[in-house]
Amino acid sequence: MRFRFKTIDKSALAKNATAVVAIDLNMPVVNGRVADDFRLKRSIPTLSLLARSGTHTLLLGHLARGEDDTISLAPVCRHLNNFFPARFAKDIVEARKALAESKNGEFVMLENTRRFTGEKENDESFARELASLGNIYVNEAFSVSHRPHASIVGVPKFLPHYAGSLFSEEVAHLARAFNPSRPFLFILAGAKFETKMPLVKKFIELADLVFVGGALANDLFRAKGYEVGLSKHAERDLGFADLVKNKKLTFPSDVTIASGAVKNPDRVLPSERIVDAGPATVAALSEKITQAKFALWNGTLGEYESGFGKETEALAKILAESSTESVVGGGDTLAAIAKLNLTEKFSFVSTGGGAMLEFLAKGTLPGIEALEN
Numbered sequence: 001m002r003f004r005f006k007t008i009d010k011s012a013l014a015k016n017a018t019a020v021v022a023i024d025l026n027m028p029v030v031n032g033r034v035a036d037d038f039r040l041k042r043s044i045p046t047l048s049l050l051a052r053s054g055t056h057t058l059l060l061g062h063l064a065r066g067e068d069d070t071i072s073l074a075p076v077c078r079h080l081n082n083f084f085p086a087r088f089a090k091d092i093v094e095a096r097k098a099l100a101e102s103k104n105g106e107f108v109m110l111e112n113t114r115r116f117t118g119e120k121e122n123d124e125s126f127a128r129e130l131a132s133l134g135n136i137y138v139n140e141a142f143s144v145s146h147r148p149h150a151s152i153v154g155v156p157k158f159l160p161h162y163a164g165s166l167f168s169e170e171v172a173h174l175a176r177a178f179n180p181s182r183p184f185l186f187i188l189a190g191a192k193f194e195t196k197m198p199l200v201k202k203f204i205e206l207a208d209l210v211f212v213g214g215a216l217a218n219d220l221f222r223a224k225g226y227e228v229g230l231s232k233h234a235e236r237d238l239g240f241a242d243l244v245k246n247k248k249l250t251f252p253s254d255v256t257i258a259s260g261a262v263k264n265p266d267r268v269l270p271s272e273r274i275v276d277a278g279p280a281t282v283a284a285l286s287e288k289i290t291q292a293k294f295a296l297w298n299g300t301l302g303e304y305e306s307g308f309g310k311e312t313e314a315l316a317k318i319l320a321e322s323s324t325e326s327v328v329g330g331g332d333t334l335a336a337i338a339k340l341n342l343t344e345k346f347s348f349v350s351t352g353g354g355a356m357l358e359f360l361a362k363g364t365l366p367g368i369e370a371l372e373n
Contacts, residue, residue, distance in 0.1 A: 003171060005371035008046065008138050008162035015054035015104055020134035020159065021046075022141040022151045022367075024351055025061030025076050025109075034079040038338060039143070039351050044083065046140050046164040047107070051084055054104035058095060058133050059086075060151040061141065062114045069114045077109040092116075092129055099133060119150050127154025140164025142171070143351045145367025146358040153370040161371050166351070171368065173327050173348040174359050181293035181325060182208060187285070187315075189214030190299025190330060193234035195357055200243065202361060209288060210249050213277055213301045217251040217265075220244050226266045229257075231274040232303075250288075254278030256302065256311070276302025277311040286318045295319060297328045298356060304332040312336050320345035329356040 006012070013019070023043055028035040050057045059080075063071040077088040086107040089095035098108040113119045118126025127150040131137070137159040139145065145152055145167070155161075163171075177186070186207040188196055196216055204210050212220055215232035222228055223240040243249060255265050256276035268274060281301070289295055301315060302308035313336050319326050320342040328337065329350030337343055350356045359365050 003175075003368060003372065005161075005163045005168075005368065007168040008049065008164055010049065010053055012136065012160075012162060013050065013053035013055050016056070017053075017136060018056040018058065018099055018134040019050055019136050019138055020058050020060065020130060020155055021050070021138040021164070022060045022144075022155070023164070024141045024143045025059070025073055026063055026143075027076060027079075029063065029071070029075045032075050034076060036338065037079060038334070038343070040076075040080070040083075042166050042351055043140050043164065046138065046166060047084060049165070050138075051105040051107075056099050056102050056104065056134075057107045058099060059107055059109040060113050060130065060155075061109075062112045062144070064114075070112055073109055073112050080107065080109065092133070096133060113149070113151050120147075122148055122150045122154045124154065126150050128158055131155045131158035134159060137161040138164050139367055139371055140167050142167045142365075142367070143353065143355050145365045146355040148366040152367045156370045156373075163371055167367075169348070170350055170352060170356075171359070174350060174352075174356060175363075176294065176325075176327065177203075177296050177360060178206065178363065180207075180296075183292045183294075184208050185288055185292040185295040185324075186210045187295065187297040188212055188299055189216060189297075189301050189312075190332065191215040191232060192299075192357070193219065193238065195354070195361075196299070197234075197238050197240070199357065199361055200240075200249070204243070204246055204248055207296075208248065209292075211285060211288070212249065212251045213281070214299050215303075216299070218274060220249075220251050221265050221268075224266075227268050227270055228274060229268050229270050229272040231268070231272075250284075252277045252281040252301075253284060254280040256308070275306065275308040279311070279314075282311050282314045282318070285315060289319055289322050289324055292324050294325045295322075295327070296360075297326065298330040298333060298360075300330070300332045300336065304336060309336055313340060316340055316342055329353065
């Protein structure tokens with residue numbers, strides 16, 4: 001699979017140039033301080049290139065907690081100063097002034113773009129206003145490039161545009177799933193039923209083995225006629241009665257319920273809730289990982305956010321220690337990997353959650369198409 005966008009390099013930059021850069025700034029902030037800067041550090045190569053080239057750079061991003069995606073980026077800007085000189089601008093007027101006053105290689109961070117009318121709507125006038133602040137555009141925000149927002153798809157219409165280095169790496173590594181080394185093991189877990197279940201149907205054709213775990217597996221249990229009790233599951237029938245008969249599809253052979261007991265999935269009672277896979281499931285996955293040449297993993301095996309992470313962490317250790325080429329992603333998946341200090345043990349760790357899933361489902365994203373046009 002080939003993509004037609006260009007990746008930013010020194011030849012595209014000139015001293016006194018001003019770059020408008022979309023970047024993932026959505027990091028956990030606790031008591032006014034950034035608690036985990038994994039995503040920022042992944043973009044250091046692109047930011048360093050801009051700084052070394054003497055470019056004046058405006059950073060665009062957002063910060064969200066749950067449904068609130070209008071939290072101030074001021075703490076993130078303070079944290080960025082640990083790496084590069086950066087100023088914070090609460091609006092476009094301040095941003096224009098700060099860019100004019102900045103020295104070569106310095107950064108200005110605009111307040112959370114989702115606070116501005118026109119960002120989510122991809123309003124053309126807002127996109128033009130953002131574009132007027134620079135003379136080149138760089139998308140380094142793969143993780144939000146499934147959103148057709150002004151900072152992602154609007155601004156590149158008005159400026160010469162490039163992908164950042166992390167953006168290009170994300171696309172290249174995730175595209176491996178469309179032409180992988182064999183055998184190819186696809187591990188899909190977590191929830192997000194409506195988003196992830198189409199991937200099961202797609203990759204049952206592309207992969208050699210598809211494992212479905214987490215809450216997603218509960219719908220497959222239901223399709224087999226099993227009781228899932230109080231467990232999370234889709235609100236409607238997703239039509240998997242025939243799919244569960246496919247020999248390339250596998251799912252947990254044992255499950256952990258909220259009481260801590262481990263059961264066969266066909267023994268769950270109406271009053272019980274499945275919260276994790278069981279050890280036999282992970283042992284079987286370990287064998288499949290040993291046999292695989294390429295493994296793609298997204299989603300946790302249990303309700304990780306509720307403290308049920310034992311089997312997810314066991315799987316992370318097994319995959320990290322294997323010689324299998326491994327690409328992993330998903331919010332809680334990354335949290336488990338970071339907790340175990342295993343981030344560097346995988347072939348590639350994607351910063352994308354929803355963007356990763358949409359790219360795997362469609363082979364492109366609005367942000368990619370904007371760079372290609």
